[in-house]
Every structure is written in structure tokens, then in C-alpha cells.
Amino acid sequence: MSHPPLRAVLETVASYKPSEGVHGPTARTRPLSANESPHTPLPGIVEAIEEAGSTVNRYPDPGCGALTGALARSHGIAEDRIVVGAGSVALLQTLFQSIADPGAEAVYAWPSFEVYPTLAALAGVESVQVPLDGEAHDLRAMTARISSRTRLVIICNPNNPTGTAIGHEELREFVEAVPPTCLVAVDEAYHEYVRGPEVTSALGLCAAHPNLVVLRTFSKAYGLAGLRTGYLVGDARVVERLRKACLPYAVNTVAQRAAVAALGLEEQLLRRVDSTVAERTRVRDALVRRGWEIPDSQANFLWLRLGRNAAGFGAWCAGRDIAVRAFPDVGVRVSIGSAEDNDRFLAAAEEWRSARRTAAAGAGRTRQARKKAEA
Numbered sequence: 001m002s003h004p005p006l007r008a009v010l011e012t013v014a015s016y017k018p019s020e021g022v023h024g025p026t027a028r029t030r031p032l033s034a035n036e037s038p039h040t041p042l043p044g045i046v047e048a049i050e051e052a053g054s055t056v057n058r059y060p061d062p063g064c065g066a067l068t069g070a071l072a073r074s075h076g077i078a079e080d081r082i083v084v085g086a087g088s089v090a091l092l093q094t095l096f097q098s099i100a101d102p103g104a105e106a107v108y109a110w111p112s113f114e115v116y117p118t119l120a121a122l123a124g125v126e127s128v129q130v131p132l133d134g135e136a137h138d139l140r141a142m143t144a145r146i147s148s149r150t151r152l153v154i155i156c157n158p159n160n161p162t163g164t165a166i167g168h169e170e171l172r173e174f175v176e177a178v179p180p181t182c183l184v185a186v187d188e189a190y191h192e193y194v195r196g197p198e199v200t201s202a203l204g205l206c207a208a209h210p211n212l213v214v215l216r217t218f219s220k221a222y223g224l225a226g227l228r229t230g231y232l233v234g235d236a237r238v239v240e241r242l243r244k245a246c247l248p249y250a251v252n253t254v255a256q257r258a259a260v261a262a263l264g265l266e267e268q269l270l271r272r273v274d275s276t277v278a279e280r281t282r283v284r285d286a287l288v289r290r291g292w293e294i295p296d297s298q299a300n301f302l303w304l305r306l307g308r309n310a311a312g313f314g315a316w317c318a319g320r321d322i323a324v325r326a327f328p329d330v331g332v333r334v335s336i337g338s339a340e341d342n343d344r345f346l347a348a349a350e351e352w353r354s355a356r357r358t359a360a361a362g363a364g365r366t367r368q369a370r371k372k373a374e375a
């Protein structure tokens with residue numbers, strides 16, 4: 001049977017794979033794969049959601065006026081420097097579409113947020129992936145890969161999936177080295193979890209660099225992943241053009257009201273972030289004590305560079321009803337969840353290591369016995 005022709009890229013582009021057992025009424029798997037907040041929404045946010053629910057016979061405010069105003073006040077910037085989207089991933093898509101002239105290239109580190117290559121391919125933008133230096137951005141190598149075709153550079157800070165973060169001075173020097181004809185997008189989805197004193201938001205660099213945009217989300221620290229709201233801050237002329245490229249009415253009424261309510265409850269939400277950061281330290285310390293090598297994470301997840309064992313460890317965790325994100329042949333990312341879920345993960349990781357030690361000892365004994373028999 002013949003099918004209507006669709007773009008060839010749709011044959012090759014990777015599908016986004018949700019974790020099994022996490023969604024639906026029979027969900028019982030511990031959700032440590034999507035870097036969500038483990039906390040359910042505060043009562044004030046639930047109230048805002050309920051109130052907004054009674055108005056959904058009407059279209060949402062297409063300009064997200066109340067939310068844009070609240071964000072402008074919170075950051076101390078003009079409203080015309082902010083564009084709100086249905087998750088920061090939607091704004092990333094808008095960015096890729098907005099630079100997708102024929103031959104356009106986007107430079108970003110790898111491994112980094114797994115959606116970047118997909119969005120680039122869908123927009124017809126060539127990806128230039130620059131390997132991390134260890135687990136961190138190699139800004140020198142990234143600068144070297146910027147050419148006259150580069151229209152977008154993405155810096156994921158802290159980087160998903162490794163959790164490493166770039167210090168302010170290093171980032172400032174990098175932004176200064178990028179030609180003003182090329183957009184720099186700093187994806188700060190995990191900014192609220194940063195504790196390294198040398199790391200600050202790139203928002204402070206925007207005034208001096210009209211080619212710089214910063215992406216933020218309500219999905220992580222603000223606990224609204226299910227409602228899909230993010231925003232971008234940049235130069236007013238860039239923002240004006242990006243707004244034209246966004247779908248009208250993309251951010252629904254419930255999401256807009258909940259995000260405004262979340263901004264009003266920021267202090268309480270950021271205290272929850274503190275507890276996640278404390279859990280991050282506890283889980284990492286426990287793993288390191290048991291011999292795991294884990295880079296210092298400034299986000300709400302940890303990175304286990306397991307190489308060819310990554311898929312096996314992912315399956316091991318899944319077999320124990322724990323969803324983690326495995327990147328085959330590279331590593332495994334595990335989100336920091338509730339203390340109980342984190343303990344489940346620690347137990348699974350410990351069992352895995354002792355099972356491997358037992359298997360390795362067994363293999364050693366077999367080798368010795370074979371050598372003896374051959375002698």
C-alpha cells in the first residue's frame with residue numbers, strides 16, 4: 001500500500017521515548033527518569049488551577065499578559081524582552097525554526113539535552129555536536145566550530161545529562177567570542193538547583209549582548225511539568241520576531257494562571273529546591289562512598305558514565321520498578337526524587353555492583369580452573 005509522502009527526515013529522526021510504567025492508572029514505577037519535582041503542587045497553585053479550569057470554554061490570553069507581567073517584575077526587566085511558550089522545549093523549537101535558512105548550522109555540546117538534535121533535524125538545521133571535555137562543555141572547541149553558517153549556539157547550563165555547570169567568567173568570555181550575527185541560547189532549565197558560587201545566570205549578560213537569549217522553565221523547580229510552561233528572555237527586537245514564530249494560544253489558561261501563582265509562592269517552592277539539593281548531596285555522597293564515579297551535579301539529577309553497561313544498568317533498575325534514563329553505550333541519568341525513591345535507587349545500584357562483583361569473581365575462578373587444567 002502506498003503512503004502519502006512525508007519529509008524524509010521523519011524516517012530517520014529519533015522518537016521521544018517515555019519511560020515505561022510511569023504513566024497511566026497502573027503506574028507503580030519510581031519516576032527518576034524525567035528530572036521532575038517530586039513535590040505535588042502547593043495548595044495555592046491547586047486553587048489557581050481549579051479557578052482557571054472553570055474558564056476554559058474561552059481561548060487563553062494569546063499574549064500571556066499576566067504571566068509576562070509577573071515575570072517582568074520578578075526579573076526586573078521590560079515585558080517586551082520575554083516570550084512565554086508551552087514549555088521551554090516549544091521555545092527551543094521556535095528558535096530552530098527561526099534560524100532555519102538553507103545551510104544553517106547549530107552548534108551545541110554532546111551529550112546534552114536529547115531534544116536538540118531532533119528539533120534541528122525537523123527544522124532542517126545541520127547539527128554540529130561538540131564532544132564534552134570529560135563531563136563539561138568544551139567552550140574552546142565550541143568556539144572553534146562556529147563558522148559563517150552557524151546561526152545558533154546552545155549552551156545547556158547546567159548540562160543535561162551530566163549536571164556540570166559553566167562558571168560566569170567562562171560563559172561571559174564565550175558569549176563575547178560569538179559573532180553578533182549568531183544567536184546564543186543558554187538553556188537554564190535547572191538554574192534554580194545551582195549552588196556553585198562561580199555559576200550565575202546568563203540573564204545578566206543579555207543587556208550587553210542582543211544576540212543572547214536565556215531559556216527558563218516552570219517544569220522543574222516550580223513543579224509544573226504537567227502544565228507545560230517555559231519562557232525566553234532576550235533583546236526586545238529578537239523577542240518581537242520570535243513571538244511571531246510561536247503558535248497563537250499555545251500556552252493554555254490553566255498553565256498561565258498556575259505559573260503566575262507559582263511565582264507568587266516562589267519562596268516556598270525554592271525551599272523545596274533546597275531539600276532536593278540536600279538529597280542530591282546525600283545520594284551522590286552515598287554513591288561515591290560505594291565506589292561510583294559521579295561528576296559534581298548542579299542540577300536535580302546525577303550522571304553515571306557507565307559506557308557499554310548503561311543499557312544493562314537501565315534495565316536492571318527497570319526490573320526493580322525504578323525508571324532512570326539510560327543512554328546506551330554512554331551513561332545513565334538518575335533524577336533526584338523523594339527520599340524514599342532515592343533510597344530505592346541506592347539499594348538497586350548497590351545490588352547491581354555486588355552482582356557484578358560476584359559475576360567477576362566467578363569468571364576469575366573459572367579462568368583459574370581452566371589454566372590449572374591446561375597446565
Ligand SMILES: Cc1ncc(COP(=O)(O)O)c(C=O)c1O
Nearest residue numbers: 087088089113160189217219230
Ligand atoms: C535542558 C533542558 N531544557 C529544556 C527542557 C524542557 O523543559 P520544558 O518542560 O520547559 O519543555 C528540559 C527538560 O527536561 C531540559 O532538560
